[in-house]
Each structure stands twice: as structure tokens, then as C-alpha cells.
Amino acid sequence: MISYKALIIDDEPPARSIIRAYLKKHAEIEVAGECANGFEAIKAIKEVQPDILFLDIQMPKISGLELLEVIEEPLHVIFSTAYDEYALKAFELDAVDYLLKPYDEKRFDAALEKVLVKIRTGELVHKQLDPLTVSQQSQLERIVVKKGTKLEVISLDNLLYIEAHDDYVMLHTAGGHYLKSKTMKYFEQHLPENRFVRTHRSYIVNVEKIERLEPYDKDTFLAILNSHCKLKVSRTGYKKLKALMDF
Structure with a gap:
């Protein structure tokens, strides 16, 4: 049987x-x-x-x-x-x-x-682990996401920024946004550090997509990605961008 x-x-x-x-x-x-x-x-x-x-x-x-x-x-x-x-x-x-x-x-x-x-x-089966517990992970070259019953592959060239979203992150691209069960810390550690910067506790930004920076208030700035996308940049994030972008 x-x-x-x-x-x-x-x-x-x-x-x-x-x-x-x-x-x-x-x-x-x-x-x-x-x-x-x-x-x-x-x-x-x-x-x-x-x-x-x-x-x-x-x-x-x-x-x-x-x-x-x-x-x-x-x-x-x-x-x-x-x-x-x-x-x-x-x-x-x-x-x-x-x-x-x-x-x-x-x-x-x-x-x-x-x-x-x-x-x-009845022993426990496959479960998703906190990715920070998985050792020897290589640097990300792409990100796989699930949307309904389909998989989509996001190239890093198309990734605008990542936004903290409760226990998940939201991946923002020019073509749409995708929810993924990962931590901001994971992406901060596994994305190329010369291309992606944690500019704020809520954002990791593709520096190649930043058009300009503007003052926002005493301690923060705005990263302008396009006319519809303006993200807060903390003082620490500004220092990181300044060192990387040499402005």
C-alpha cells in the first residue's frame, strides 16, 4: 500500500x-x-x-x-x-x-x-532556519523570491532598496516589490558592501540607484532614488555613503 x-x-x-x-x-x-x-x-x-x-x-x-x-x-x-x-x-x-x-x-x-x-x-521536518545560523554563506549574487506558486529571481542590478517589514523584509525593484522571510542583518552581511549600504535602521539602499542626497532635518538626510522614492538616511548612514561615494 x-x-x-x-x-x-x-x-x-x-x-x-x-x-x-x-x-x-x-x-x-x-x-x-x-x-x-x-x-x-x-x-x-x-x-x-x-x-x-x-x-x-x-x-x-x-x-x-x-x-x-x-x-x-x-x-x-x-x-x-x-x-x-x-x-x-x-x-x-x-x-x-x-x-x-x-x-x-x-x-x-x-x-x-x-x-x-x-x-x-513524527520527528520534525524541514523548517526555515534563521539564516544567520547558517555558516559559510557566500556573498549574494541574486535573490530568489516566491510569489504565489511561482518563483522569481531578482538580480542585484534591479534591486533598488530593502525595507524592514516586521519579521520580514520588502524587496523593492523597478518592477514591483516582494516580501521575503529574511532579516535586515542577513542582507547587510551578504550583499556586496561596495554596492549596498544600511543607510537607516529601516533601509538598505543600492548606492548605484541614488541620484542625490538632500538634508532632511538636523540629524537626517534623504536619499533620492527617483521622483517617487525618497528614503531617510541616518547620520551613521550618511557617513557610510559619504565614505563610499566620495562626495
Whole structure:
């Protein structure tokens, strides 16, 4: 009897075929779908509601780690990848196991058994961690956001500013704004410091988008990004901008 649904996410058809073949002898697991990229996966996760994800890391457009970051559904995740350098981050994101390609059926079965034990015992599944607890994170080159059942990739060139928004942040671009479950501190630490400055407790600004600075009151200024966007700049933020922009 089928008890659990699995979704396979990998851009390489042979890799998906291997997982599907290894799952054939596990009658309790149904392969509910296959996806070649994260954009397909985010829709499939919503529709299929799988219990288990087999997830590649290095994929076109968005990585498996970026996908996992925006998944809200409770899932048990097994990474399947040819790159061992992501193992620490994968486990810190609550992956159950990390299969390093090429792996054999015995290693696959061991990983699957870990998942089944966790499901049967009701152990906690994947959850989003405070990103500051995840070590060895590289500098951001893009930001992946979820909007409904779709994923969008924001390039840093298109990012105007980030605004504190309760327990989230609002990412503002020329084409719209996006809510993301991250902290201001995270972006302050992981955006290129020569391009993005924490100008105020509520704002991180792309300095390339600043047209000019104007005095606002005794201790603050305004960063003018365009005629419709004027952001407060604190005294400390002004000093940072002055040092970076050399004015």
C-alpha cells in the first residue's frame, strides 16, 4: 500500500531515472512527479503535496538550496548532488541526508530509511532556519523570491532598496516589490558592501540607484532614488555613503 509521496527534482534525466529505479522496490513510496528545475518544482510541491523531496543542488536558474529557502510546506529532504561542498549548509537547513553522486542502491536505501524513520516517529521536518545560523554563506549574487506558486529571481542590478517589514523584509525593484522571510542583518552581511549600504535602521539602499542626497532635518538626510522614492538616511548612514561615494 502506498503511504508516502516523493517528488524528484534534478535537471539531469539520468539522475532522475536512477532515483525512480531505486524506488521501485519500495512499494510504500509513490513517485508523484519529476521536475527539471526549481520553477517547475515550486508549482509541483503545491499541487502534489509530497512527503519527501529528492533534490539536486546545482541546477539552472535557481539552486536546490535557494528552492529550499522559499519552501513553506513541511517536507523531508534528501539532497542528491555531485558537489560535497554544500553538505554543511544542507544539514543546517534540516536535510535528512546528502547523497553524493554517484551513489549505489545500498547508500540510497540507507538515506530513504532515515526519512521513513523520521516520518513514522513524527520527528520534525524541514523548517526555515534563521539564516544567520547558517555558516559559510557566500556573498549574494541574486535573490530568489516566491510569489504565489511561482518563483522569481531578482538580480542585484534591479534591486533598488530593502525595507524592514516586521519579521520580514520588502524587496523593492523597478518592477514591483516582494516580501521575503529574511532579516535586515542577513542582507547587510551578504550583499556586496561596495554596492549596498544600511543607510537607516529601516533601509538598505543600492548606492548605484541614488541620484542625490538632500538634508532632511538636523540629524537626517534623504536619499533620492527617483521622483517617487525618497528614503531617510541616518547620520551613521550618511557617513557610510559619504565614505563610499566620495562626495
